[in-house]
Amino acid sequence: MNRSKGNNSRTVKDSNSTETEMSPNAYRLINNEEKPPDIQIGKENSWIAGVQMFVSFLLAGFGMVAASLLLDVVQHWDVFVQVPEVYILVPALLGLKGNLEMTLASRMSTHAHLGHLDKHLKPLVVGNLCLIQCQAVLVGFLAAMAAVAMGWIPRGEFDIHHAMLLCASSVLTASLASFVLGLIMIGVIVVSKKVNINPDNIATPIAASLGDLTTLALLSWIASLLFKSLGTNILLPALLIIAGAVLVPACGYVAWKNNFTKQALDEGWIPVISGMVISSTGGLILGYTVSNYKGVAVFQLVINGIGGNMAAVHASRLSTLLHTGQKEESVFSNTTKLLMLMVIPGQLIFVYTISYLKAGHTSVTPIFILIYMCAALLQVLLLLTISHYLVVWMWKLGLDPDNSAIPYLTALGDLLGTTLLGIAFHILFAIGDKDSDLGD
Structure with a gap:
């Protein structure tokens, strides 16, 4: 599927190799038949x-x-x-x-x-x-x-x-x-x-x-x-x-x-390489943080993974919505609410799984849970907001968000998650919730 850059039209070739102009709000089949989406995401x-x-x-x-x-x-x-x-x-x-x-x-x-x-x-x-x-x-x-x-x-x-x-x-x-x-x-x-x-x-x-x-x-x-x-x-x-x-x-x-x-072959390279560069920045922050707080490493995998996956789902749903001509506002509000509601139960499951397996280096105290959850909620809220505006911006530029958005979002998830987790551990250490694993 081809979307010409710099405008809001699409062209595909039918079986006779003739190009067909396509509206950005109504994506046609290759044989030029129109089919409404079978699932209305906003509904x-x-x-x-x-x-x-x-x-x-x-x-x-x-x-x-x-x-x-x-x-x-x-x-x-x-x-x-x-x-x-x-x-x-x-x-x-x-x-x-x-x-x-x-x-x-x-x-x-x-x-x-x-x-x-x-x-x-x-x-x-x-x-x-x-x-x-x-x-x-x-x-x-x-x-x-x-x-x-x-x-x-x-x-x-x-x-x-x-x-x-x-x-x-x-x-x-x-x-x-x-x-x-x-x-x-x-x-x-x-x-x-x-x-x-x-x-x-x-x-x-x-x-x-x-x-x-x-x-x-x-x-x-x-x-x-x-x-x-x-x-x-x-x-x-x-x-x-x-x-x-x-x-x-x-x-x-x-x-x-x-x-x-x-x-996708034309557009997919820059996002993947750019995502690697952004993730590398997060890696530098992680290296500094882990050197001071050993417990960051295992929780970094969880906060980054969940945040990146939630942003990817949001981007995937919004991209489908744009391709099928539905209103973007519905998926932004509904999906954001659903995903934000999942952050706390999802994070709790994995935090206590890590604690049960003794895979972490940090005591799971109530104050740790409170500050960690604040960091996780803020990360997901920022990612979902960025996801919405990034996907819509790419669409208006003539880029297909399915090909370009997710590498940026997962990389930003790594960067934000690592940064916010480092801040959370620093706060825990500063307020006196110290154990040997926080760096005391």
């Missing part, structure tokens, strides 16, 4: 929508907890100990891959509402799988290069074997994870439409939940296998990197020729 039953979103947030949250526990195990594997750059690679690769899967989920949810899955499922599946393959492999390579640089600069030593292992592991992990998760996400959206569940409510959190766990598991397994042949067989990593280099232009060409994904 959904609030309780049903709330349950759908809350369940998906719980799944996403427990997925993050599972990924954290898995990381706690694999960090002691030989490859992580002997090649510490792999550990540096983890947050960058997981963040970038998560953005790709979440934008796919948002994009496919909009297509589902517009009826495209009924008549154009095959080109949608082929185009989007090729698109995320192209993006994932290239992004995986960039993430590996960043990890190599971050490991090389402090020590001043460059190890070609470590660099090859990182690049090959990252490229193969990104490719396999994108293919598997892409198929799963498309399946989730198709099934949700069949059973009359709004995919905008569940798809992006499920993508985030499965993305972190699957990508981390694959990366650890692949890196461990390649590490066993490190120093004796450099041919295999080289072949994997070459295969990735061939895959990027091949899949990019297929996505470029596909009317459903051409615009």
Whole structure:
């Protein structure tokens, strides 16, 4: 689907390859038939929508907890100990891959509402799988290069074997994870439409939940296998990197020729790279905060994950609303209320889960809960407000929010969450709620 930049019109090619102008408030099918959306987002039953979103947030949250526990195990594997750059690679690769899967989920949810899955499922599946393959492999390579640089600069030593292992592991992990998760996400959206569940409510959190766990598991397994042949067989990593280099232009060409994904291929790069830069700023703040308050680390995963997922759901719903010509005010007010109501129960579940598993380093006291919840509520309120204005602004510029909004929002979620959590811990320390884990 193509939206020409700088104006409010859309063009798509029908079966005879003729271009059709499209109103920004009425997105037509490829065969020029108009189909009203089957779910009016602003008129959904609030309780049903709330349950759908809350369940998906719980799944996403427990997925993050599972990924954290898995990381706690694999960090002691030989490859992580002997090649510490792999550990540096983890947050960058997981963040970038998560953005790709979440934008796919948002994009496919909009297509589902517009009826495209009924008549154009095959080109949608082929185009989007090729698109995320192209993006994932290239992004995986960039993430590996960043990890190599971050490991090389402090020590001043460059190890070609470590660099090859990182690049090959990252490229193969990104490719396999994108293919598997892409198929799963498309399946989730198709099934949700069949059973009359709004995919905008569940798809992006499920993508985030499965993305972190699957990508981390694959990366650890692949890196461990390649590490066993490190120093004796450099041919295999080289072949994997070459295969990735061939895959990027091949899949990019297929996505470029596909009317459903051409615009996404054109618009998707800057948001993903910009999101990485914003998240890196949050990483610098996290490093400073953790050095003073050990307990920040585990709660940072929860506050950032929940905040980012809520902003992604809001953006996905609003983008669908704009594509289908509904009034934006309804989704802003209704969705914001629903999501804000979920913050406290959702955060309480995960805070006490962390406490029960003894995964955190901070005593969960009433004053801690109060200040932590204030930080979480403020983060989500800011993210939802930013999400609304960002999506509407992109739409007016001629950009498709399904392709561009989520990477910015998840990155801002990381930045805001880390900053507000650091402030919360500083306040706790300042008012005397000190324990050994807060830095006393």
